[in-house]
Structures are given as C-alpha cells and as structure tokens.
Amino acid sequence: MNEMPHILVVDDHREIRAAVTRYLEKNGMRATAAQDAAEMDAKLATGHFDLIVLDVMMPGEDGLSVCRRLSGEGGIPILMLTALGQDTDRIVGLEIGADDYLPKPFNPRELLARIKAILRRTDHSEPLAGRLAGKTVRFAQWVLDSDRRVLIDGTGQETALTGADFKLLTVLLERARLVLSRDQLMDLTAGRRAPPLDRTIDNQISRLRRKIEQDPMQPRLIITVRNGGYSLAADVEVMDG
Known part of the structure; x- marks a missing residue:
C-alpha cells in the first residue's frame, strides 16, 4: 500500500490493546485502540481505517455481533481474535463475514502476517477481483x-x-x-x-x-x-x- 495502513484494535483487555498497537506501529502501521463496540463505533465515525482486529469476547456488544453488523454493511476487513479452543466462535465468525481469525494467545508476528495478507487482498493496487x-x-x-x-x-x-x-x-x-x-x-x-x-x-x-x-x-x-x-x-x- 502507498500509505501506512491504519488498523483499529478492538479488545477489552488494556494490556493486549497496548501491546498490539505498539507492535503494529513498530512495524510500519498506524494503530488506534478501542475497548468495546461503542468506542469502536465512535472512532469509525470520525476516522478512516483499513482493517479491524476484533476480539470475540467483549462486554456489551460482543465481537460476533459487531462482525455481523459490519459485514452486512460490506465495509472494512475484519480479523477476529478468538479464545484458544473456541472453534464455534471461529466458525461462526467466518460464516458471518470475518476475513480471517487468530486464536489467543497469539504470536505478534503471526498477527502481523495475517493483517498484511488481508491488506494485500483488499489493496486497490492489487484488486480483490x-x-x-x-x-x-x-x-x-x-x-x-x-x-x-x-x-x-x-x-x-x-x-x-x-x-x-x-x-x-x-x-x-x-x-x-x-x-x-x-x-x-x-x-x-x-x-x-x-x-x-x-x-x-x-x-x-x-x-x-x-x-x-x-x-x-x-x-x-x-x-x-x-x-x-x-x-x-x-x-x-x-x-x-
């Protein structure tokens, strides 16, 4: 991509949000964090994002509900974070429109590789079609x-x-x-x-x-x-x- 991709990290765990945003910024991306769906919506309303890293288990509106809602709008690519062994969440997430998933705990390098792969597919310089x-x-x-x-x-x-x-x-x-x-x-x-x-x-x-x-x-x-x-x-x- 010509510009630094902007990633929105949505997770209710402060340590994970901070660690992921730091790692992405160290590797040539912009990263913004949100602790829940409400804060995510507020940031989406005021900024442009290229991809959402979305945790399944969150208070309030959970990640699956968010994914279903955003996918129905045909918008931003979504990479879901699922609890280790929660195959049901992973399968449902893919069925309702997530572009990829990663089980927790995850290697930051693997997360970065998954993000880059999704961005390559959706970058206008490499048409999805x-x-x-x-x-x-x-x-x-x-x-x-x-x-x-x-x-x-x-x-x-x-x-x-x-x-x-x-x-x-x-x-x-x-x-x-x-x-x-x-x-x-x-x-x-x-x-x-x-x-x-x-x-x-x-x-x-x-x-x-x-x-x-x-x-x-x-x-x-x-x-x-x-x-x-x-x-x-x-x-x-x-x-x-």
Whole structure:
C-alpha cells in the first residue's frame, strides 16, 4: 500500500490493546485502540481505517455481533481474535463475514502476517477481483458486478458479498470446472497454508453456497469432489464492466 495502513484494535483487555498497537506501529502501521463496540463505533465515525482486529469476547456488544453488523454493511476487513479452543466462535465468525481469525494467545508476528495478507487482498493496487476487476461475469443464473461486489439474480435482486466471499467466488470463477484443493484455495484466497484440520475453506464454501445455490444442502454450482476439493460446475462468460 502507498500509505501506512491504519488498523483499529478492538479488545477489552488494556494490556493486549497496548501491546498490539505498539507492535503494529513498530512495524510500519498506524494503530488506534478501542475497548468495546461503542468506542469502536465512535472512532469509525470520525476516522478512516483499513482493517479491524476484533476480539470475540467483549462486554456489551460482543465481537460476533459487531462482525455481523459490519459485514452486512460490506465495509472494512475484519480479523477476529478468538479464545484458544473456541472453534464455534471461529466458525461462526467466518460464516458471518470475518476475513480471517487468530486464536489467543497469539504470536505478534503471526498477527502481523495475517493483517498484511488481508491488506494485500483488499489493496486497490492489487484488486480483490484479480483478472476479473472491472468486469461483469455471468454464470448459471447469476451476474457478478465485480466493481460493486454484488450478485444479481434473474429478477434483478442484488446480494452484497463480504470481502472473503467475493475473493473466494472470483477465485472459483477464474478457474471454473477445475478441481481446487483446500490448500490451493487457502493459498489463493488468504496467501497462507491451512494448518492441520483447519475448516476455514469449508466454512467459507458453505457460506457462499447459501448465497448462490437454490439448495445449499444439494449444491449444483460449487460441488465437492471426493478426496479432491471443490469445483465451480458452471460455464463463465466475462464481459467488460
């Protein structure tokens, strides 16, 4: 990115807020801290931020509720901090629109690497849509407007996509009818390898299926290939925007 990215760190633990903001600032980023959702909203109203580091467990409005609310607005990328072993929080967070997660306690270098990976995907100098940037894409009964990051069905109804959903869909569209493994999808969407037993890609596929499949329990567009991965089973027509 051309300017220092501005990160909003939302965590009710003062020590964690202070440590994370210091570390990010030492590594070429601007960082602002908020202790809860109310303070976060106040800072969002008066400043520009490139990413939110958001703790799940907070007093008042919790991180999952915040993530759901902000993702519905199609806004800032979110990296969620979850308690170690709280797989449910992690899965729900990804399902409602978080771009990535990191369990506590975490290595600051890992947090920085995750933040940089998300920023690379959302930086306008490296469009989230890749080769589809500025294009309109037809597949099955859908039209994808890549500039606005919305899906349009046959009746003209629009469905907004989160950053993570949009990236996953464009990766599949660019490689229609190819079988992509979970590791390949993780690398293409997040720029990292999936740790053992990681279900991030499966959860993101499930979330995307709920948006584009007539019956998400019997998918016809994003199919599961046994011992292979996933494939977009549709012809794709790319037009200029």
